[in-house]
Amino acid sequence: MINNNVMLVEGNRLYLEQLSNIIRETETVTLVARFRDAKDALGQGVVFTPNIILLDADNPNIMSLLEEFRKTYPNADIICTGEKWSADSSSLYVNAGAKCFLVKPFSSEELLDAIFAFSKPTTGGVAEAKVMTFFSPKGKSGKTTLIANLAMAISRKTNASVGIIDADLQFGDMAFFFNLKPQSTIVEAARDTDFLSPVSLNSYFVPVAKNVSILCGTKEPSLIDKVSIHSLETIINMARTMFQYVLIDVPAGFNPTSIAAAEMADTTYVVAMLNGGYEVQHIQRSLDIFTTWPDYKEKVKIILTRVEPCTITAKQEMEEVIGYPVAGIIPNAYLDVATAADDGRMALDLKPNSPLSQRINYLAGRITKEKQDDKDDF
Amino acid sequence: MADEQINGVIITFFSTASAVGKTLISINMASELAREGYSVCLADFDLQFGDIRNYLRLTPEYTITDLCESIQADSGRPLMPLLTTYSYEGVSFQVIPNPAKLDEAYNLSPETIIEVLKNLRMQYDYIIVDTTSMFSVLNLGLLDISTIVTFLGIVDFIPTIKNMKIGNETLRTLNYDSNKIRLVLNRSDSKTHIQLKDVVSILGEDFYHILHNDFISARESIATGVPLVLNGQESELTQELRALVARYTNKGYQTEETRKRDSWLSKIFK
Numbered sequence: 151m152i153n154n155n156v157m158l159v160e161g162n163r164l165y166l167e168q169l170s171n172i173i174r175e176t177e178t179v180t181l182v183a184r185f186r187d188a189k190d191a192l193g194q195g196v197v198f199t200p201n202i203i204l205l206d207a208d209n210p211n212i213m214s215l216l217e218e219f220r221k222t223y224p225n226a227d228i229i230c231t232g233e234k235w236s237a238d239s240s241s242l243y244v245n246a247g248a249k250c251f252l253v254k255p256f257s258s259e260e261l262l263d264a265i266f267a268f269s270k271p272t273t274g275g276v277a278e279a280k281v282m283t284f285f286s287p288k289g290k291s292g293k294t295t296l297i298a299n300l301a302m303a304i305s306r307k308t309n310a311s312v313g314i315i316d317a318d319l320q321f322g323d324m325a326f327f328f329n330l331k332p333q334s335t336i337v338e339a340a341r342d343t344d345f346l347s348p349v350s351l352n353s354y355f356v357p358v359a360k361n362v363s364i365l366c367g368t369k370e371p372s373l374i375d376k377v378s379i380h381s382l383e384t385i386i387n388m389a390r391t392m393f394q395y396v397l398i399d400v401p402a403g404f405n406p407t408s409i410a411a412a413e414m415a416d417t418t419y420v421v422a423m424l425n426g427g428y429e430v431q432h433i434q435r436s437l438d439i440f441t442t443w444p445d446y447k448e449k450v451k452i453i454l455t456r457v458e459p460c461t462i463t464a465k466q467e468m469e470e471v472i473g474y475p476v477a478g479i480i481p482n483a484y485l486d487v488a489t490a491a492d493d494g495r496m497a498l499d500l501k502p503n504s505p506l507s508q509r510i511n512y513l514a515g516r517i518t519k520e521k522q523d524d525k526d527d528f
Numbered sequence: 529m530a531d532e533q534i535n536g537v538i539i540t541f542f543s544t545a546s547a548v549g550k551t552l553i554s555i556n557m558a559s560e561l562a563r564e565g566y567s568v569c570l571a572d573f574d575l576q577f578g579d580i581r582n583y584l585r586l587t588p589e590y591t592i593t594d595l596c597e598s599i600q601a602d603s604g605r606p607l608m609p610l611l612t613t614y615s616y617e618g619v620s621f622q623v624i625p626n627p628a629k630l631d632e633a634y635n636l637s638p639e640t641i642i643e644v645l646k647n648l649r650m651q652y653d654y655i656i657v658d659t660t661s662m663f664s665v666l667n668l669g670l671l672d673i674s675t676i677v678t679f680l681g682i683v684d685f686i687p688t689i690k691n692m693k694i695g696n697e698t699l700r701t702l703n704y705d706s707n708k709i710r711l712v713l714n715r716s717d718s719k720t721h722i723q724l725k726d727v728v729s730i731l732g733e734d735f736y737h738i739l740h741n742d743f744i745s746a747r748e749s750i751a752t753g754v755p756l757v758l759n760g761q762e763s764e765l766t767q768e769l770r771a772l773v774a775r776y777t778n779k780g781y782q783t784e785e786t787r788k789r790d791s792w793l794s795k796i797f798k
């Protein structure tokens with residue numbers, strides 16, 4: 151086992167003591183050196199051969215310090231610490247070579263999470279996640295089923311890390327789909343956003359597979375009050391730096407939650423289930439709003455569920471009727487889907503080669519390869 | 529009813545899962561009451577994606593937006609000319625359609641909509657209200673002002689039952705009279721392996737009424753724009769719908785004032 155030799159660089163006298171104590175109390179971690187003055191740490195710290203540096207990001211010269219620390223300690227992980235997380239500054243630090251950001255004072259668990267957090271493979275700058283919001287005009291569109299299966303398919307295809315946020319704030323079902331009884335949900339995450347960083351938010355997500363985890367929804371409808379739009383936005387921003395793909399479930403229709411999540415997403419999927427009613431009109435009505443976005447053509451995509459027969463002709467016909475490209479169609483698989491949900495399992499796992507699994511895998515492929523030509527591909 | 533002021537019965541259809549039949553059943557309830565000779569107004573308060581105008585094939589001139597504007601203008605002009613008439617073979621009732629445009633729907637004030645209802649309830653024997661499946665400020669206002677709330681559920685898969693249970697419990701916390709809220713099961717016998725008795729035990733309460741699954745009749749009624757109770761086919765579902773109406777019009781039921789309560793949702797969406 152590798153030693154975790156920590157060097158603490160902290161300008162604030164009180165934090166220096168407090169954080170030192172926390173580090174000393176943390177198992178598997180050794181505090182090898184501590185400095186109030188960053189220049190001292192640069193000049194004298196080398197003799198202690200730290201492999202983890204906690205660097206005070208509240209120092210006004212943090213950007214140039216980061217550069218110097220990287221040069222002096224090329225083999226150490228640098229974890230920035232600060233009183234408050236913000237998406238902008240923390241992505242600056244990460245771009246400048248920091249591993250992640252921790253809000254101080256942190257707990258032993260948070261410190262360990264940060265030390266062991268797997269660093270997202272970055273290609274040059276920070277690999278920001280692709281954020282997808284699943285909007286539906288009316289409920290019972292099949293979107294929770296779609297999100298759950300798609301998340302699994304994406305992570306299997308690419309080994310990428312995938313986060314699901316259940317922001318269907320009154321009647322979110324995601325925890326049920328995965329048979330979870332979560333300790334923490336979006337309510338606790340929203341309550342704590344001011345004290346959280348992506349590393350600590352991670353512990354609010356419940357892992358359901360190797361690279362897939364879920365921020366579960368509220369336990370009862372009145373808790374919608376506890377999740378402000380601002381905190382939801384902060385959570386989405388943090389999730390963007392924690393995962394490679396983020397999938398968000400929102401309440402049906404246009405409401406502050408679905409609008410905020412759609413506006414923050416890279417792609418908003420408009421999901422509707424075909425049931426012989428007026429779903430086409432509802433989609434068109436929703437598109438009237440979405441097409442006011444200047445970049446709607448790239449951002450807004452349609453997925454139809456329970457399409458029977460689920461053929462390329464059916465897809466083309468629907469495009470004709472709706473007057474907008476259809477990005478994906480999901481076949482009618484009522485019994486598979488319901489059986490899976492009742493058992494807390496994925497339809498994708500129960501029948502890996504079913505038409506449903508094939509369509510989901512196809513969509514996952516489109517999402518991960520980001521192919522642009524929406525035309526006659528099925 | 530020339531000079532005499534009546535205070536009509538308001539029956540709201542509510543659910544905490546979508547696509548449980550609120551719209552289909554509220555249309556049939558309005559139709560059946562109208563067929564029996566009552567004066568009826570059917571309100572579509574699924575403001576964004578309401579289906580009443582679709583299921584009844586209406587092309588309305590005015591919508592709830594116009595009614596709200598009229599109330600706000602405080603002109604004292606009667607609202608009834610702003611309603612849309614549905615009629616089929618001699619049976620007719622009035623409809624308040626949802627707004628033509630989404631942005632109108634998004635911006636209507638729940639308080640004004642409730643004012644519209646308060647005004648109209650003096651003109652009709654029955655006002656039937658269709659809603660969306662969430663605890664919104666508007667829906668809470670509608671639940672408050674209603675004489676009867678039909679809480680509709682279906683048994684399809686576990687999450688729906690979870691939401692029915694949570695919804696029912698939440699409704700109970702609002703402290704309405706116990707017989708104000710009627711638990712009605714729709715689409716019973718549909719394809720599922722979940723037992724009805726298990727659902728009843730989860731809910732801790734029996735269903736007040738059960739409507740059977742009749743996919744073909746339901747779909748045909750929506751496709752033709754003719755309510756089941758008016759189309760001349762006396763299916764089992766039609767009879768169960770009539771039976772539900774008979775239970776609601778039973779003289780045994782008296783309207784009672786609902787108790788005051790603190791609304792925990794009064795702050796949201798503001």
Ligand SMILES: Nc1ncnc2c1ncn2[C@@H]1O[C@H](COP(=O)(O)OP(=O)(O)OP(=O)(O)O)[C@@H](O)[C@H]1O
Binds near residue numbers: 291294323480483545
């Ligand atoms: N591809 C499909 N074919 C047939 N039935 C499906 C399909 N996907 C989902 N369903 C069924 O439709 C119902 C709704 O599915 P799901 O919960 O995923 O939709 P939702 O849009 O998230 O609904 P809600 O509005 O309740 O959140 C469930 O009964 C589910 O089993």
Ligand SMILES: Nc1ncnc2c1ncn2[C@@H]1O[C@H](COP(=O)(O)OP(=O)(O)OP(=O)(O)O)[C@@H](O)[C@H]1O
Binds near residue numbers: 427548550552744746
């Ligand atoms: N008893 C029934 N048997 C078979 N199908 C039914 C029955 N009742 C309703 N349906 C069907 O269920 C679907 C949903 O019905 P409806 O639109 O009335 O539900 P809703 O609760 O108003 O939905 P939403 O929440 O989306 O507005 C329709 O396709 C309808 O034909």
Ligand SMILES: [Mg+2]
Binds near residue numbers: 293294295318322323
């Ligand atoms: Mg859902």
Ligand SMILES: [Mg+2]
Binds near residue numbers: 550551659
């Ligand atoms: Mg409806």
